[in-house]
Amino acid sequence: MTFQKKYEEYAKIVASLGIHVTEGKYVLISCPVIAADFGRMVAENCYKAGAKDVIMLYNDEKFSRMRYDHAKKEVIADIPFWQAERRNLYAREGCCNVSIIADDPEIFTGADSEKMMASAIASKKAFKEFYDIMDRGGVRWTVVAYPNPQWAKKIFPNLNEEQATNALWEQIFRTVRIGEGDAQDNWAKHDVVLKKRAKQLNDYAFSCLRYQNGMGTDLSVYLPEGHIWYGGSEEDREGIAYFPNMPTEEIFTMPHKDKTEGIVYAAMPLVYQGAIIDGFYLKFHKGKVIEYGAKQGEAVLKRLLDTDDGSRMLGEAALIPYNSPIRETGLLFYETLFDENASCHLALGECYPNTIRGGEEMSEEELKRCGGNKSVNHVDFMIGTADLSIDGITADGKVIPVFRDGNFVF
């Protein structure tokens, strides 16, 4: 398959599988300026699938960085109504949303962290309506990647920019199952596997998962009653399937925010706000991080944990076999969309309300009472190693092996 064929196929499946555009839908596309060509190709597929309109929201991380360097904190924290409305309006109408990410992992290195935090908090508030509707199944959404040359160079430091970018393209195509056979078929098969795993875990309805490995991880993650494991495609409130992430290898659910106990060691570096946190551990008691340390980026980790109450508690637990095709590339992508699919991970911060029964209809307070976490942050960190063991503990105390040597037992 030529590059052009793969590229076109990619744009096509973003529209068809990613957000599953249907007649009369508004589609928002958050598109980095460097990915304009790809954004347009996705847009064209959306129009052809009957979209009422495509709202192309171009963004530019280089300009964002400049803005952090020059504009005052109060200016950055003041998100005008029009900016909120250009998302919220379409969520109200039940739109689809594509986020194309093409981030230089180091673009925000050295930027003013207070301003970045102020911006994150203000955004969360300004786009609350959008996210609330999305969390309640009112928006079909997907996150997909596009190679930024700086990002590619970070992954492939020994290649020149053009070679690195091409190499990253190949990894993107491979991990989104383009190149061999029909991509739609590949995704359908993949979805069956993920759904089967999720069903098995849902059938067990574990009250706790215990993670252990040779790094020293010994963590008990308690799961709330009624938690739901998801994998692969999800359904919006109309019952239409979409893939929130492409690629995706994970099955995931909601931990009880107040019950995590023990210690966990990160298996991979974490990129947070353009800075790298590496060689870190977190110690939990009653759900909260009570101790932590990092070989690199400890101050950044502290800032992350101190953002708000919810940033010290878990919002997601995801299981990915060590033999996942993304792990098997042997690459560190410096990008959550990929790295989270290479390794079992947990997330500090916000939960997904759909990962508990009735969660999409719960108020914030109800959700919290059931163990759902709220935060400005949702930051995945990787904990899956080749020797990871996970036991599931059922409500009646039975211990069921879930992972051995980094992979699913069943």
Next chain:
Amino acid sequence: MTFQKKYEEYAKIVASLGIHVTEGKYVLISCPVIAADFGRMVAENCYKAGAKDVIMLYNDEKFSRMRYDHAKKEVIADIPFWQAERRNLYAREGCCNVSIIADDPEIFTGADSEKMMASAIASKKAFKEFYDIMDRGGVRWTVVAYPNPQWAKKIFPNLNEEQATNALWEQIFRTVRIGEGDAQDNWAKHDVVLKKRAKQLNDYAFSCLRYQNGMGTDLSVYLPEGHIWYGGSEEDREGIAYFPNMPTEEIFTMPHKDKTEGIVYAAMPLVYQGAIIDGFYLKFHKGKVIEYGAKQGEAVLKRLLDTDDGSRMLGEAALIPYNSPIRETGLLFYETLFDENASCHLALGECYPNTIRGGEEMSEEELKRCGGNKSVNHVDFMIGTADLSIDGITADGKVIPVFRDGNFVF
């Protein structure tokens, strides 16, 4: 001077001369995605000059074209509040506005003209507040160019894309007076020349200009009482100077919309909504076009004239010597910003309220009574030839030669 030096100088004078950024200002930058690098450089200069914030509004003509091809007319004509507000809000605060243009002259060839018109009318309405404030001196604004490869190829069809783009860059730098000496000094000197010409014409206070040439043009353009000739920099209501166009070679004023008589032949092709109108003439009676014809694009010309009442009447008369540096490039730029500065021109449609005494404070009705034209359109067309003569007729009937053989007499 290296390319990089010129490029940086260009971004600098856009911020300093074009909009004259001062402390605490909001700056809007309308930036084509292909010009993101340049837009950022302008933004940085704005921040360094004390801008409170820069609002970067990326646009993409390729996506716009796609939208015209796919979205329904009623969708295109429905400009949501947030889109209007993202300009109007900042005008209310007294912002500066940079428009970077990088248009492929043929991007809209064959696009649905009804949709384009619907969009133009809806935009005019949605951004009325913005334009009203701008017309009344509340926004310092500038229009500058950036080479689009397709545009460059249109000007230099015998060069390859890269060569053509470089050639266009050189023309842009030259016409914005970058490359020899200090650009700020060059502009200051140029401004003195333009202001001197404007003053002379203001002192004459002609009631009519009569244009004649060998093509057959014989047109009497009557000027309203109190009309003002402008050239070069203008002043906003704070009395701060800025250059609305870079480059600029014109001095211009407002014709009386109801009084033009005679016939005028276009000296150059006109690009309107991505289509070319060439070899055309317009015959006026009592201010209105009553007859017209074109060798190419007559249907497009008809559409332009039929847009609204004001599209058949004049809103601007501008004088540019045939020996203008832009004319002397010998190039047809297919872009009004350049071509209008190569040739005497007239504009069909909207007038500039500041070109009549007190116009900025007049209501729409008052302005109309004084001869000021209102329209969705403001379309410049070129009438200056090497043999153009213009006589000015004073209130007491004296005939003063203004142009002979295409150039200013004084």
